[in-house]
Amino acid sequence: MIKFFHVNKSYRTPGDAPALSDVNITIDDGEFVYLIGPSGAGKTTILKLIHMEEFPTDGEVIVGGFTTAAMTRKKILTLRRRVGVVFQDFRLLKDRSVFENVAFPLRLFGEYNPVQIQERVEHVLNQVGLLHKADRLPKELSGGQAQRVALARAVVNHPFVLLADEPTANLDPKTSEEIIQIIRRIHAEGTAVLLATHKMELVYNSGERYVRVDRGTIVEDWVDPLRGVK
């Protein structure tokens, strides 16, 4: 579960408007939530607070049992290993193959042996439909394929939540739709998803909950009234 309690966030530039003002949100385990709003509204700041790259100026953020009020460096690292993140610009390691990009988080912590890594990476690459590109380098992939690799890397470590920061911003509508379908499949397997986007058309007909942010405040938190009834 993710909870924001009266969160304010100001960056250090004097005279600037606060990035977030009195934000209160609750995202349940396994929930799918769109975070929408124009550029500069505060969407990325909300994601960074969940990932604890940033800390609130006031208020408290609780993520999967970790609270910003009592975080240590060690706890932040533990939290990050349980949160998957994808970015607008994919951020793949350009000098290694698709397989190695996805295997990277698994290799880093030494919790899996090579056979387990092989199985797990093949599983997630299959999930995003890129098993046949396992040996390719990122430069040989299209934008949509690169984002699918980034998604595979984000979920390879079984995160409880996937944070997606404008994952379709650089993609055409058809590819965007494919990416959203993959994220939906990841969600269907039990991972909560918080997807930040400024593409309202992706959201309004989806039937999923959305939280609209504008100038650092939550201006709308819409949940389908028939959710759970359908």
Added chain:
Amino acid sequence: MKPRTLRYLALEGARGLKRHRGLTFTAVITMTASLLVLGVFLVTSYNVRHAIKNLESRKEVMVYLKDGLKPSDLAMFENRAKLHPAVQNLTFISREEAWNEFSQSMKVEGLQEAVGGNPLPDAYRIELKPERRNAFTINALTEEMSQWNEVEEVFSGGEWVGRLDQFARSVLLFTAAIGIAIGLSIIAIVSNTVRLTVVARQDLIHIMRVVGASEGFIRVPFLSEGVLQAFIAALLALAGLYGTTAFVSARFGGVQFLSPLWCFGFLFLAVLLGLLGSAVSVRHVLRQANI
């Protein structure tokens, strides 16, 4: 950190050299050039030190004896001299031996007849203990032995020894100052070179941060890469230095290459510089990234 992880991260550094061949090439060449400068300095100071040591071994005292001494007088002199704390060894040179040596060096036939007999006295060549080969001890010993009954004259080249001591001290200070200056420049060059390789790979650092890698995790591949680059550069510099020394020695003679211990010290120093350079650079990038 689990052994499997440490192995993976250390190997990441080695793979990094291969993945970024261009960057590695530039870094290794820059480091090799800097280390070569350090190497030239080390070879020069090594040879100067060697020359000074050689000269110091020649710091000896010649004691010329009075004429007509009995063997018992010589034995008494020897016993007293051997008991002196500064004396390591003494060699008796009879007047005949001295004359032979002298006449051979002069290469003139019938010299003895010309000067009307052998005018040289018996003598002792006194070798000093290495730690006592300084102007102060030599002057004191000269003065002391001049008072002994058996002694006609003592020659030590006291002024020459004083000058040599002063020269050795100046050389030591000069090489220390130059060595520190070169060392600092090399730290700056190596550190900046490694920093280039680190900065060029900020994406790796960022992704490691995002997936929850600690600073320790992030550092290991860069440290191992920095160490490997410095090691390769040091080996190349040593090879270049060996070739240059051999060439100069064959051409002009007398130049020695570094001893194995100095070579080992050189490699160790280079690796340490690579390690420090990468540690400082990664720390800097991590602070800047502030993720």
